[in-house]
Each structure stands twice: as C-alpha cells, then as structure tokens.
Amino acid sequence: MLDIERLQAALASAPAAGLVEALAGELVAQGAATGVRLLLVDYRLTTLLPLDGPGTDRPAATDRQSDGAAWRCFDGQAAVSDRDTVWVPVTARGERFGVLSLTPTAGWDERLLDLGRLLAHELAAARPTTDRYVIGSRSRRLTLAAEMQWEMLPGRACSGPQFALAGQLEPAYAVKGDTFDWAAGTDRLTLSVLDGMGEGVDAASLSLLATSALRNARRAGLGIADQAMMADSALYAQYGGARHVSLLLAEIDLRTGQLSMVDTGSPLLLLSRGDDLIILEPDRLEPIGMFDGSRYAAQAYQLHPGDRLVIVSDGVHLAELAGRRYGDADLRRLVRRSRPMAPLDVVRTLVGDLRVFVSGELDDDAAAVCLDWFGTAGPDVQ
Structure with missing residues (x-):
C-alpha cells in the first residue's frame, strides 16, 4: 500500500526542478515501484515527450499516430496497464500535463491515481520557478511571439463543478496575435478570445497589452463592459487608434448559467445544444483601441445544462483553400462530430482537422476555445 x-x-520538500527524481526515490524507498518516467504533452498536443535530466540522450517521443498505452492513458484520463508498466494521467483541475509511467513492485494499487494528481499539482506550483518542464514540453523552438503568447496564457484547460474549459493556439510554435484568457472565481467565470492585428511580435505585444488591461480591470471588480472600455482606453493611449484588437469577452454566472458577452470583432461563437447547432450573434461593436472613448454594452443569454460553446478566431472560420472556407461547413461538421469528446480533445481535434483542410501549416494564426456547461449540479473535479 502506497504511503501517499x-x-x-x-x-x-524537493527542489522545483527535481520533482520526478524525488518521486522516484520515494517510490523505491517504499518498495512500491521502479522505472518511473514522466512524459509531457507538447505544445501542439500531438506528442508525448519523455522528461530526462540535463546531459542525457532524450528517448524517442510518442506521437499521436502510435496507438500506445501512453496515449490511451492521456486520451481516456484513466490508468492503463500494459504488461509490467502502469500509465497514470498527470492532471490537475482539468489541466493535462502528460502521463506518468512506472513499474509497480507489489501489483496494482488504486492509489496510483492519487499519485498522478499529486504530481500534477506539484508541477503546477513548480513551473513558474523552473524552465525544466517548459523545455520538456517542446518538440522544437518557439518563435519569440509564440513564447510571449504561451507565457501569458492561464493554462490550456480548466474545470470546476459547473464547467469544463479548454483552449488551443495554432500554429502552436509560431502563433502571433491570437490568444485567449480565463479566470474562474467562486461565482463567475470570465473568458476572452482575442485577435491582435499585425504580425509577429507586434501582434503578440498588442494582444498581451489588451489581456493585461482586461485582467487589471477584472481584478478591480469591474463588469465586462467596463473591462472592455478599460482595455480600449489602454490600447488607444498606446497606439492612438493605429492598432486594434478584435475581442469576444464573456462572463458566466456560475450560480445561474447566465452568459453575458461583449463582441468587438472576429471570434465566431457556436452553441451546441442537444441536436441543434446555433451561431450566437451578439451585436458587433467597435474593436478595442480603434477609437477614442468607445462605449461597450453586454448582451445576455441563458445557458442550459449540457450546452457546449465553441469559440474560434478568424484564423479558424475564415481559413480558406481553393475558394472554400473552413467555417462554411467543415467547422460545423467538426463541432457535431466531436460532441462526445472532452473540451481539450475538441480543440485538439479541431486544429488537427484545420491543418488537414489547409494541407499543412496555417497562413494565419488561430485560437480555439471549447466550454462545456454542466449546470450547478455538475461533476466533482480533482
């Protein structure tokens, strides 16, 4: 029996960069397991990368094409036993870091799942103080603009009793101005999807300024209409109207399911409810930063338990090949087909489908966010 x-x-008590070694050492000391390895999912959600110490040769990665135990564990979010090895998901509050593999010395122990959750929480706490796990999640170098965008993200997934939420940027290693943000409180969930105009670092800087302004206003207790106005003022003061950001800013009352939105541009919002797929079209207001003193107002909708929201930037719904747009029909088919999937699997499948549609890398960068609303009686989340 494991002593958790x-x-x-x-x-x-372990140093931030030494969590896996400390875990492995304690498991050996307890006579519980050997062969402990951590595999981190990469930025593109297509590869599991083994984490190894400095100066060692890195073992081959496990890509999405291989139908191995590691991916069954990651996809199913359940422990998988393969011969002498057990794979355990490393996930905290919906954020999937990867999987842990080990060889139990005394047979299967149900508390191995607790072990994966424990490691995930420690990784979340350690990541801001060490580069080891960030570097370990990369299959290649990020552009500077992508480095800026990924560092600003709140994470790639989040969940609570009433909701599950996930987002993805593409091209993951070279994203520019598209980004997303969220924050869950005791009674409110705030979500934004942004598209900063321009290319490279200029676009990333614009989106980061907008995100920071929105966070500053939100943390001051302002409502979403005032948050948008504060971000608008910050961008106009910096750029004088020469640069702007398209924004969908949403807030969900976690007690009632009321959805309030401010829409200033390109993001497209699809609501999947039962067998219906509805495009929500709130009034389109001025992009933030375009004019001095823009005014914004929120519009309200009511979410029902079982609803799914899929929000995509124009890099998704306006992606085009041979005169045909992805958002015309392919996006709707994907949203319907992926209905049984968890939100992270939805955004992963969506960007993969988009790459197939354009036959390679995207010409424009893209952001995709998926939110499932369970209602006030949703499942407990570890």
Whole structure:
C-alpha cells in the first residue's frame, strides 16, 4: 500500500526542478515501484515527450499516430496497464500535463491515481520557478511571439463543478496575435478570445497589452463592459487608434448559467445544444483601441445544462483553400462530430482537422476555445 502522505512530503520538500527524481526515490524507498518516467504533452498536443535530466540522450517521443498505452492513458484520463508498466494521467483541475509511467513492485494499487494528481499539482506550483518542464514540453523552438503568447496564457484547460474549459493556439510554435484568457472565481467565470492585428511580435505585444488591461480591470471588480472600455482606453493611449484588437469577452454566472458577452470583432461563437447547432450573434461593436472613448454594452443569454460553446478566431472560420472556407461547413461538421469528446480533445481535434483542410501549416494564426456547461449540479473535479 502506497504511503501517499510520505510521497506528498517528499515532493513538497524537493527542489522545483527535481520533482520526478524525488518521486522516484520515494517510490523505491517504499518498495512500491521502479522505472518511473514522466512524459509531457507538447505544445501542439500531438506528442508525448519523455522528461530526462540535463546531459542525457532524450528517448524517442510518442506521437499521436502510435496507438500506445501512453496515449490511451492521456486520451481516456484513466490508468492503463500494459504488461509490467502502469500509465497514470498527470492532471490537475482539468489541466493535462502528460502521463506518468512506472513499474509497480507489489501489483496494482488504486492509489496510483492519487499519485498522478499529486504530481500534477506539484508541477503546477513548480513551473513558474523552473524552465525544466517548459523545455520538456517542446518538440522544437518557439518563435519569440509564440513564447510571449504561451507565457501569458492561464493554462490550456480548466474545470470546476459547473464547467469544463479548454483552449488551443495554432500554429502552436509560431502563433502571433491570437490568444485567449480565463479566470474562474467562486461565482463567475470570465473568458476572452482575442485577435491582435499585425504580425509577429507586434501582434503578440498588442494582444498581451489588451489581456493585461482586461485582467487589471477584472481584478478591480469591474463588469465586462467596463473591462472592455478599460482595455480600449489602454490600447488607444498606446497606439492612438493605429492598432486594434478584435475581442469576444464573456462572463458566466456560475450560480445561474447566465452568459453575458461583449463582441468587438472576429471570434465566431457556436452553441451546441442537444441536436441543434446555433451561431450566437451578439451585436458587433467597435474593436478595442480603434477609437477614442468607445462605449461597450453586454448582451445576455441563458445557458442550459449540457450546452457546449465553441469559440474560434478568424484564423479558424475564415481559413480558406481553393475558394472554400473552413467555417462554411467543415467547422460545423467538426463541432457535431466531436460532441462526445472532452473540451481539450475538441480543440485538439479541431486544429488537427484545420491543418488537414489547409494541407499543412496555417497562413494565419488561430485560437480555439471549447466550454462545456454542466449546470450547478455538475461533476466533482480533482
């Protein structure tokens, strides 16, 4: 039987960059497991990368084409046993870091799942103080603009009793001005999808300024209409109307399911409810930063338990090949086909489908966000 308290203490006292080694050492000391390895999912959600110490040769990655135990564990979010090895999901509050593989010395123990959750929480706490796990998640170098965007993200997935939420940027290693942000409080969930005009670092800088202004206003207790006006003022003061950001800013009352939105541009919002797929079209207002003193107002909708929202930037719905746009029919088919999937799997499948549609890399960058609304009686989340 695993002594989880001892494992927790070992991880809590370990240096930020030494979590896996501390975990492996404690498991061996307890006579519980050997061969401990952490595989981190890459930025594109297509590869599981083994984490190894400095100076070692990195083993081959496990890509999406291989139907191995590691991917069954990651996709199904459940422990998988393959011969002598057990794979455990490393996930905290919906954020999937990867999977842990180990060889139990005394047979299967149900508390191995606790082990994966424990490691995930420690990774979340350690990541801001070490580059080891960030570097370990990369299959190649990011552009500077992409580095800026990924560092600003709140994560790639988040969940609570009432909702599950995930987002993805593409091209993951070279994204420019498209980004997203969210924050979950005790009674509110705030979500934004942004598209900063321009290319490269200029576009990333614009989106980061807008995101920071929105966060500053939100943390001051302002409503979403005032948040949009504060961001508009910040961008106009910096650029004088020469640069702007398209924004969909949404807030969900976690007690009632009321959805309030401010829409200033390119993001497209699809609502999947039962067998229906509806495009929500709130009044389109001026992009933030375009004019001095723009005024914004929120529009309200009511979410029902079981609803799914899919929000995509114009890099998704306006992507074109041979005169045909992805958003005309392909996007709707994908949203319907992916209905049984979890939100992270939806955005992963969506950007993969989009790459197939354009036969390679995107000409424009793209952001995709998926939110499932369970209602006030939703599932518990670890």
